[in-house]
Amino acid sequence: MDSEEFDVLYRTSFGSLVAQVYAMCGNRAEAQDCVQEAFIRAWDKRHTLDRASSPEGWLRTTAYRIAVSRWRRSRLARRAPDRALQAERQVEPPDVESVALARALQRLPVEQRRAIVLHHLADLPVAEVAREVGAPEGTVKARLSRGRAALADLLSESERSEHR
Numbered sequence: 001m002d003s004e005e006f007d008v009l010y011r012t013s014f015g016s017l018v019a020q021v022y023a024m025c026g027n028r029a030e031a032q033d034c035v036q037e038a039f040i041r042a043w044d045k046r047h048t049l050d051r052a053s054s055p056e057g058w059l060r061t062t063a064y065r066i067a068v069s070r071w072r073r074s075r076l077a078r079r080a081p082d083r084a085l086q087a088e089r090q091v092e093p094p095d096v097e098s099v100a101l102a103r104a105l106q107r108l109p110v111e112q113r114r115a116i117v118l119h120h121l122a123d124l125p126v127a128e129v130a131r132e133v134g135a136p137e138g139t140v141k142a143r144l145s146r147g148r149a150a151l152a153d154l155l156s157e158s159e160r161s162e163h164r
Contacts, residue, residue, distance in 0.1 A: 001049045010039055013056050016122070020060060023117045025067045026106045034070070038063035057132055060122065064114070104154035112147030115140050 001009070014035060022031035038059045042049060049055045105113050111133070118129045119140075126144070130137045 001046045001055070003046070006043065006046045006049075009042075009055055013059065014039070017056065017060055017063060020117050020122050021063045021067055023102060023105055023121055024064055024114055025071070026102055030067060030070065031063075034063040034066040035059070037066050054128075056122075057124075057128070060118075061132060100155060100158050104151055104158060107154055108147055108150055111135075112143045112150065115143040116147045116151065119144055 017035045017038075018028070018031050021034055022028045025031055025034070041062055042055065042059055049058065105116070108116070114133060115129055118124045118132060119126065124132070126137050126140050130140045133140065135143075
């Protein structure tokens, strides 16, 4: 992949990858940072990345792993000194539906959440989700089914509580 192809990949994928990682981790600023870092790593590997080998999948997996690593580190140290000293960023607030969905997704088990995000937000077929998460297709289908049912209950519960 040359630099022009990489630029196209960045322009066409950054927003959707941020949305997908945000849905998995629940923090938009963190999702943006993780996707940006994944693109930085991809830049170093751009000569071995190929459109046919799903560079978006590689970026998504890398960004997700970065998010998990950051979460683990932040658990050990309440606030990293460099983040404590930085000025707070201005990020546009998400709309009500996005907040409700993100909150509901956070209440799902991690593997169900990841399967739902990859299948429904990233539009990956079940076989590709299975390959990306390292699970059999049947397991992914079960996670999707259980996750959708739980998500529907959580969203209708949230909607009922808003109307009270």
